Amino acid sequence: MLILKKKIISILENIFDPEIPINIYELGLIYDIRIINKNIIIIIMTLTTPHCPVAESFTKIITKKIFNISYVKKVDVIITFFPNWTYKFMSELARLELGVL
Known part of the structure; x- marks a missing residue:
């Protein structure tokens, strides 16, 4: 399961927010990765804003x-807005890249 989770994270690290040049994993948009029986994947994620114009395309790309x-x-891929996304969810690397400390 750990190898599969690492593969999924690697995939997510190659999907970028179109408005912020940081991948969705480092941006903190991925809240949870659930693996059931090694072949069912549930991704719980959020968006930087509920009005994100690429919400539907993100779910399609990830899937x-x-x-x-x-x-x-x-x-x-389940989109949630609880808790609301803030800069606190970003990785340290992402915060450094954007100059948000």
Whole structure:
């Protein structure tokens, strides 16, 4: 399961927010990665704003890329706004890149 989680994180680290040049994992948009029976993946994520124009495309991109893992049979991406995203969710690297400390 740890190897699969690392693969998923690697995929998420290659998906970037179109308005902020940081990947969605380092940006802190991913709240949880759940793996069920090694082939069902549930991603719980948020957006920087509820009015994000790419909300639908994010879920499609994430689903499509995770389905590239050969034994994955189902991917659900759930968007939540609880808790609301803030800069505190960003990784230290992301904060340094944006100059937010």
